[in-house]
Amino acid sequence: MKHLSLNALAFAAATLIGTVAVQADTKVPFALDWKFEGPSAAYFAAIDNGHFDAAGLDVEISAGKGSLDAIPKVATGAFPIGFADINSLIKFLDQNPGAPVTAIMMIYDKPPFAVVGRKSLGVSAPGDLEGKVLGAPPPDGAWAQFPAFAKAAGIDMSKITVEPVGFPTREPMLAEGEVAAVTGFSFSSFLNLVRLGVPEDDISTILMADHGLALYGNAIIVNTDFAAENADLVKGFLGAVAQGWTDVIADPEMGAKAVIARNPAGDVALEQRRLQLAIDANVVTDYTKANGMGGIDPARLSAAIAQIGENYDFQNAPDAALYFDPSFLPEGNFTLN
Secondary structure, rough: OOHHHHHHHHHHHHHHHHHHHOOEEEEEEEEOOOOOOHHHHHHHHHHHHHHHHHHEEEEEOOOOOOOOOHHHHHHHOOOOOEEEEHHHHHHHHHHHHOEEEEEEEEEEOOOOOOEEEEEEHHHOOOHHHHHEEEOOOOHEEEEEEEEHHHHHOOOOHHEEEEOOOOOHHHHHHHHHHOOEEEEEEHHHHHHHHHHHOOHHHHHHEEEEHOOOOOOOOEEEEEHHHHHHOOOOHHHHHHHHHHHHHHHHHHHHHHHHHHHHHHOOOHHHHHHHHHHHHHHHHHHHHHHHHHHHHEEOOOOHHHHHHHHHHHOOOOOOOOOHHHEEEEHHHHOOEEEEO
16 A cells, blocks of 8 residues: 555656646747847847746747737737837727737837938938938838927928838948938847948937937737736746846847857847847836836826827827736836846
8 A cells, every 4th residue: 555655646746747847838929029139139048048947938939020010919819928119009009999919018218219321321410311312111110100200300201202111121222322311220220231331430320219209119018818817927928038138238248149049140249239239228228227127107108109199190099008017017127137
């Protein structure tokens, strides 16, 4: 009997371990906004350094095609969690009332929306865009905010020739002088031009946030139906993301290597620099130093919504509660050290 009892205990223990293993292997697809480049390093670091695993998550990261790309993926439930531009999310929810998607963790406290031009082509400041050709990919998050930026910066859009371009041709067209400037994310367009041989001192990076744009940038978004049923999982996911960001802030080279492990065609030095640009300009800001990472200032979000409304006709009354849910964040947000 004693032998049988020990076997029974062993079987019970094995069953328990198997149950824990299943729980620790919860698969969570995660939709990025863009391809695997430096700023995505934190999510790969969260995998490589065991943060997702410690939260009981098996996260599979998929590349995106622009900062709007993840929103419908998450809204339809194809992905439970994604990374997208909150301003585009606001418009999406206005056009699709009741869609089960919201932002839950701000990553780019200062958005990387920018106009990147060439000084040799006459573009150094916002007003220089008048009379020039601007290349803009229609699905680009920066282009989506351009009307609000133009109004805030006092630019007459009727005096700009807008050339729709594809993401792959955006920087090459600027490098060849076919357009005088492009819209894009500051860290990506700048370094893409450098890689194409454009001298750094000929590149002008006009960050929209430095010229009156009050908007936030990209955030972690979630399918609200999924979140309602998996609140602890979502909290664990966010905690792992925060740890990933802490890791790459402390060691950007490690972060760049994590990216290149998934994108062998890339260059470690280039992606490390791209990551550092994003950290310095978009992630570690005066606000996140003082208030932690992940949260928002409700007054600023209200101002941003009003600014969006200056150039976008809301079909429904804007409601900030629909766009950002802080309930999955810890009190005081996440520290970055």
